[in-house]
Amino acid sequence: MTKRNFNAILTGSFSTPSGGNPTVAMMEAAYQEAGMNARFINCDVKPDGLADAVRGARAMGWIGFNCSLPHKVAVIELLDELADSAAIIGAVNCVQIKDGRFIGNNTDGKGFLASLRTVTDPKGKRAVLFGAGGAARAIAVELALAGAEHVTIVNRNHGKANAIARLVTENSDASASAIRWEGDAAVPEGADIAINATSVGLGDAEAMPAIDPASLHDGLVVADVIPNPPQTRLLRMARERGCTTLDGLGMLVNQGIVGAQILFGRTLDEKVMHKTLADIFGV
Numbered sequence: 148m149t150k151r152n153f154n155a156i157l158t159g160s161f162s163t164p165s166g167g168n169p170t171v172a173m174m175e176a177a178y179q180e181a182g183m184n185a186r187f188i189n190c191d192v193k194p195d196g197l198a199d200a201v202r203g204a205r206a207m208g209w210i211g212f213n214c215s216l217p218h219k220v221a222v223i224e225l226l227d228e229l230a231d232s233a234a235i236i237g238a239v240n241c242v243q244i245k246d247g248r249f250i251g252n253n254t255d256g257k258g259f260l261a262s263l264r265t266v267t268d269p270k271g272k273r274a275v276l277f278g279a280g281g282a283a284r285a286i287a288v289e290l291a292l293a294g295a296e297h298v299t300i301v302n303r304n305h306g307k308a309n310a311i312a313r314l315v316t317e318n319s320d321a322s323a324s325a326i327r328w329e330g331d332a333a334v335p336e337g338a339d340i341a342i343n344a345t346s347v348g349l350g351d352a353e354a355m356p357a358i359d360p361a362s363l364h365d366g367l368v369v370a371d372v373i374p375n376p377p378q379t380r381l382l383r384m385a386r387e388r389g390c391t392t393l394d395g396l397g398m399l400v401n402q403g404i405v406g407a408q409i410l411f412g413r414t415l416d417e418k419v420m421h422k423t424l425a426d427i428f429g430v
C-alpha cells in the first residue's frame with residue numbers, strides 16, 4: 148500500500164474579475180520550487196458569493212486565501228480576528244484559516260515595505276505618497292508602524308488624503324500631512340522617499356503622474372506600485388535624475404512571500420517568483 152498523500156495543501160484567491168491576476172502563476176512556481184504539495188486556486192467570486200466561498204474554503208480544509216478587489220473590505224465581517232495593521236488599515240487581502248478560525252491580514256503595505264527595505268530603512272525617514280486609495284492607505288500605515296518620521300499624502304481628493312493622515316497620526320508616532328494635488332505636484336523639500344501609489348502608469352509605459360520632475364533630486368528613493376509595466380515613465384525619469392528606484396514587481400513578489408510566511412511559516416524563493424512575473428509581463 149502506498150503511503151503517498153494525495154491531498155494537496157490548498158490556498159488561493161477570491162476576486163472578480165480574476166482572469167488577469169497572475170498571482171497564481173507566481174505562487175505555484177514557488178510552491179513547486181520548494182517541493183511543496185500545495186496548490187493556489189484562482190477563483191472568480193462575485194460579491195454575493197463571497198460568504199459561501201469563505202465558508203467553502205474552511206469546509207474544504209484550505210489553510211488560507213487571498214482577497215483582492217472588490218472583497219478587501221467586505222470580507223472583514225466574515226472573519227473572527229484581525230491582525231494589528233489590517234485592523235488599522237481597515238482592509239484584508241490575506242486570510243489565514245487556523246483551527247477553524249478566520250484571521251485577516253493585510254500584506255499590501257508589508258510587501259511594499261519588504262521591497263523598500265532592499266534599498267533603504269524607512270525608520271526616521273520622511274516619505275511622500277502620491278495617491279490615497281487602498282494601496283496608499285496600506286503603505287502609509289506600514290511606513291508609520293516601521294518608524295517613518297513623517298508621511299505626506301498628496302491626492303486630488305483631499306478628503307481621502309486627510310483620512311490617511313489622521314490614520315497615521317492616531318495609530319503611530321509618525322507625523323503626517325495632506326496636500327491637495329493640483330497641477331504638477333513637487334516632492335516636498337527634505338523628503339527621503341517618494342512613492343507613486345496612484346493607478347497612473349498601469350498598462351501604459353508612457354503615462355506619468357503629474358509630478359514636477361525637477362523635484363526628483365539626487366539621492367531620493369522613488370518607488371512605484373505599478374507592477375505592469377514595471378519600468379514606468381516616472382521610474383525612468385527618476386533614474387535619469389540620479390534617484391534610487393524601486394518597481395512594483397518587488398511589492399507584488401514580496402506580498403506573496405509575506406502571505407506564504409503567514410500561511411506556511413516558511414519563506415518562498417523570491418527569484419523564482421520574480422522571474423515568473425517578469426516572463427509573464429515580458430520584461
Ligand code: NDP
Nearest residue numbers: 278279280281282283303304345346349372374395398399
Ligand atoms: P484605488 O482605486 O483605491 O486608488 C487609486 C488612486 O489613484 C486614488 O488616490 C486616485 O485619486 C489616484 N488617481 C487615479 N488616477 C489619477 C490621476 N490621473 N492623477 C492623480 N491621481 C490619480 O486603487 P488602489 O490603491 O487599490 O491601487 C492603486 C494602484 O496600485 C493600482 O494601479 C494597482 O495595480 C497598484 N497596486 C499594486 C500592488 C503591487 O503589489 N504592486 C498591490 C496593490 C495595488 P483620487 O482619490 O483623487 O481619485
